[in-house]
Amino acid sequence: MEKVAIIGVGQTKYERNKPETFAELVFEATSKALEDAGISKDDVDNVVSVSSDFWDGRTISSMAISDASNAYGKDITTVEGDGTFGALYGMMRILSGSFGVTLVCAHHKGTESNIKGITNCAFDPLVERKLGIDAISSAALQARRYMNRYGVSEEQLALVSVKNHGNAMRNPLALLPMDITVADVMGSRKVADPLKLLDCSPVTDGACTLVLAAERPAKKLCTNKKRVWLRGVGHCSDAYRLGDRDLSDTRALKDAARRAYAMAGINDPRADVDLAEVYDAFSYMELMWLEGLGFCGDGEAGEQMERGIFNFDGELPVNPSGGRLSAHPVQVAGLQAMAECVLQLRGEAGDRQLNTPETALVHGINGMCGQSHCVWILGK
């Protein structure tokens, strides 16, 4: 199979109440990505944009960014979901042989909308929606089920928040770098038991663009140092209704990870992966997803978190960027995580640079309570 590389990344700073329009954010990220790759607008032959009509408050949300994304005269399409899915479509389009260089751009302005109303619309209007459930209250149901099944404590959840906000102290793009303790998390305002404010990610604005290229243009257009290869990918969805699933079960993630590992030739993820960016929309999610990804057994992540395994200086650093807990532009989050891993693998991660990582894992989710997952393996 043809190889595909990421040859450029561009990101805005992740902030609240950014003054720019969607298009202005996309232009900033995309210009930076083209500059990073050292290519011109004409080297690109197609664009995949990632945005959501609900979050943007606009039917055909991609219409607003058509010119800003360098799509004029080119083939363009729009993925509505996490950025990891947008990158997957970018890769498919290259593998089809139809395209050589793909821009994948995502934008999100969480501070312009109401997350509760918008995520309430993710639930069936014929059944659960009338009850007023949203992303936060449904996550709380999942957190309780997970903790109850495996005996995970609220303090273990809090450790994730402490670690990720601490990691963000080294990331100039993150929204919420914080030096906090478990006691701070435990003492923060109760939102929906067992979740407290510091277990939850912040609404965030920002944009991120990746440049993907087939092997030949990747080698022609840029240096070896810039190229990071897409070695494996997999995605899978669980059932829709919360009551159809055992919310503590990560079978869809396990299936997505199995596909990605098989493609990348990874047999022992704990040994073969050097860093991971995992979708921590809520603190408990990082623990569940680490288990689903096979980095430890089911129910073991909390105890391993206590041992510092996933710390910045631990055996397997997880979310060195600060994760979604430190900046969560929903549609962008997956691309933001991919960009972080690209910088780490290139050795360009500044103060948060890890020691010569070779293989990175990126995980994105879609839907409520991690109904659907997309897993990427990136390598040098």
Next chain:
Amino acid sequence: MPDWKQEVDVMIDAGKISVPYSWTVGTTLSRFYCELRDNGKIWANRCPECGNVFVPPKVKCINCYQDLNDWLELPGTGTVETFTVVRYQEPTLHPRPAPFVYGIIKMDGADTGLLHFIDEIEPEKVKVGMRVEAVLEDERDGNILDIKYFRPVK
């Protein structure tokens, strides 16, 4: 940043999307809600292949993609599988003021859970594994709020 941008006061447009919807309930859920509204019964349907019983009933089995023509009445009792106490107010969404309790109730006779409110108990006393029963509204309209909430089985 060019000079002219530094002189701009960026404006914010406080706008809305406000459109009403009329959602078609469809063949499967119309039967469920008619039974709930008219007869005060909770019905489920069963997969002929894998035997799974779904409530609310489904158009197809999620495992086998079979039609589910086999219907059965449930007793309306179940076990709390998980719950949360919601502490924030969101009056345009929530049918009741916070704090209140959502639970997923594994229904007796079914293989799936039902999301609903748990009431007639202090939020702090709700436990996973607790036995609960459905309490119906007296005036019913044919939707999920015809179930008022679940309460502990006495």
Next chain:
Amino acid sequence: MGNRVGIIGVGQTHHAAKRLDASGVELISEAVTRALDDAQLTISDIDAIVIGNMDHFENINYVDMWAIDGLGACMKPVFKVTTGGTTGSTVGACGYYHAASGLFDVVLAVGWEKNSESDTQAAIATCANPTLERDPFAGAIGPLATEYSMYMKAFGATEEDSAIVAARDRNNALNNPYAHSRQAVTVEDVLNSPMLSYPIKFLDMCPRSDGSCAVIFASEEKAKKLCPKPAWVHTSVVRHDYTHFGDLEWKFMPTLERASAAAYKLAGISDPLNEFDVAELYLPCSTCGVKWMDSLWFCEHGGAPGLIRKGTFNMDGQLPINPSGGVISTNPIGATALIRIGEAAWQIMGKAGGRQIEGVKKALCTGFGGCSWTDLMILGADLP
């Protein structure tokens, strides 16, 4: 290079103004079940699923997640793409790229809409920039009326020319059991129907429908194994060049000109009028069935009225257009452009029933939406 890809199954619902018997998920399951039947597959043969619609039309966020029961997608890879009016063709293209990439062998692509669930015009209004364009935006009909007025002035086209197109498509729909609007009409009926926005009259314009369509794409190896006569995808091209409604260039339909020129080049087509045997075109309005024929390079600018008056695009003409009855007979928006692909595939597979054209080797399908955006796919009976 990636895989070559064929369409091996198509299913669609019986479309209507309102399907009270079917929720959105039930509509989807109806189309999916029929596509599986058509391909003689079961859901376990499907490796990946693609879906799209227009979010604000039914107010469903994460429609790919919500639709799982209808799609048969539990514990499968499922993917959402959406681009407004072109969503159906975007879904089709995404199904194609899934299979062409080599990552998946058999891919189910699904489009759907329940336009009866909201005020379509209000939902369409939300696609304009909310601050600067939403209030004066008059919906899809405005730009279409304007472009045909100008075309009539420039080239001597008439209201009768578009009425001929309307009567053609509406009468073709009589042969299509799935069509929403099936009513015999004459050119005079069209001309005498109420004026909506000069020069567009009621019978020139598309309806709003409830409906769904599912198309199964397969890699070359699988397609040959599973289907006696697949419809092979020769190329897929998209041009979405405009950002604001005021950016449109009125005189031509530039995205259609550019997309079709690019696609013909890729597919090795030099004389489209002669080389295509059938076309299923997203003509939201009969006036487009006149003017856009120029943009598809069937003739010089201004040549379309002459071709239409000769019957070139009738069922028995040189290049039959919209044997299904087209968009003015059936319009569940998120499915509309995918129905074009499905109907064109059936023509190649010889499964188009009473609307079958004899011996179809090459077919053209288009999608239209956004601010005059174009998607385009070319299908063939032979491998590309």
Next chain:
Amino acid sequence: MGLYEDKRKRTHTPEGYELLAHESGHLEYDFNWHLGYYWSRFLAELRDNKRFMATKCPQCGTVYMLPRQVCGKCYVEMNDWVEVGPEGELEGFTIVRFPYVDPNNGGMKEVPFTSIWIALDGADTRLMHYCNEHDEKDLDVGMRMRAVWSEERTGSIHDVQYFEVIK
């Protein structure tokens, strides 16, 4: 084909249950759209100076009304502002007579209204706005028009009330 059951006319399930619909009632989702540097300046110019300011591409020279950051064709940032209008040519119009739900408030939109595309003098793309004429007989493509300003201007596209035909 054609063997499938046509269920389009059903009002009840085969077992005789009434087919229901769930009404949402009034719904609203609030947004605070930031207008960025370009649209904020455009609207401030309407409000404060009653003039239409467009952006011009430094490469191809295209003058964009509505103004914006990027010239799509050249993919360069625009920082040159030029005044266009306030007169221009009518390029297209639609008179809307059928009321529909106004997504700004969930009520019904007031009709009739006339939506126009106007090429302001000096601009290469068109502005969408209102015209005060509501009869096709009084409008023709190519007519000259001018802006009529609101007395109270707030930094909105409605600071221009509508365009009127120059008689």
